[in-house]
Amino acid sequence: MMVLAIGAHAGDMDLTCGAVLAQHVLNHDEVALVHLTPGEKGHPSMPVAEYAAQKREEAQAFARDIGAQVRFLDYRDAELPVNGRVVDEVADIIRELRPSIVVTHWKNSIHPDHANAHQITEQALFYASLKTYERTQPSHFVPYVYYTDNWEDSSGFDPEVFVEIQPDAYERWLQGVSRYAYARGETTRFPFIAYYNALMVVRGAPRGFPMAQAFMVPEGDLHKRLSLLGS
Numbered sequence: 001m002m003v004l005a006i007g008a009h010a011g012d013m014d015l016t017c018g019a020v021l022a023q024h025v026l027n028h029d030e031v032a033l034v035h036l037t038p039g040e041k042g043h044p045s046m047p048v049a050e051y052a053a054q055k056r057e058e059a060q061a062f063a064r065d066i067g068a069q070v071r072f073l074d075y076r077d078a079e080l081p082v083n084g085r086v087v088d089e090v091a092d093i094i095r096e097l098r099p100s101i102v103v104t105h106w107k108n109s110i111h112p113d114h115a116n117a118h119q120i121t122e123q124a125l126f127y128a129s130l131k132t133y134e135r136t137q138p139s140h141f142v143p144y145v146y147y148t149d150n151w152e153d154s155s156g157f158d159p160e161v162f163v164e165i166q167p168d169a170y171e172r173w174l175q176g177v178s179r180y181a182y183a184r185g186e187t188t189r190f191p192f193i194a195y196y197n198a199l200m201v202v203r204g205a206p207r208g209f210p211m212a213q214a215f216m217v218p219e220g221d222l223h224k225r226l227s228l229l230g231s
């Protein structure tokens with residue numbers, strides 16, 4: 001099975017669903033991360049080009065630590081467009097990797113790049129599945145789509161799916177996200193690792209798990225088709 005996580009900035013998917021991705025690797029699934037931009041404009045003093053190179057290295061280290069592959073598209077932080085070119089690029093990756101599962105941002109965010117990444121992914125899923133939309137790779141339908149639990153994307157985020165995090169996946173996640181300077185708190189005062197660590201406890205405890213990462217699913221995915229109520 002292939003799991004594909006598509007994020008606006010290097011670090012978004014790593015923090016919000018990285019422990020689940022690590023768990024899939026430990027379950028012998030293939031995992032790929034696609035970062036649409038490096039997220040290179042978040043450093044208070046380092047030149048943007050220099051920080052972009054550092055973010056790429058950090059993202060590669062995270063992927064190595066959890067056992068995933070990683071790719072980057074060539075877009076700039078805070079300038080991520082929603083257009084046919086980027087949708088085609090993401091749809092082509094979906095056709096090439098043929099994932100069973102795609103994970104991306106929830107639709108609402110205080111960061112426009114995150115909301116755009118959601119729209120790009122939704123459109124790419126549609127065009128990847130459209131047989132008559134001819135590209136070099138054959139079409140591919142992704143049966144499972146999930147949206148991640150990101151502090152910047154919390155408006156209207158009410159998760160339905162909770163995945164228990166096992167200790168070995170947690171350790172890989174912690175090692176991997178600690179590669180990111182911003183996650184360690186070196187660029188802003190937001191305590192990323194402590195926040196997502198605590199969130200795993202908060203999401204897990206009411207469901208009887210020591211730790212969990214939470215997801216929403218597309219509207220309609222939880223609909224039940226019944227012949228009678230209660231069946």
Ligand SMILES: [Zn+2]
Binds near residue numbers: 008009012039111114
């Ligand atoms: Zn981001």
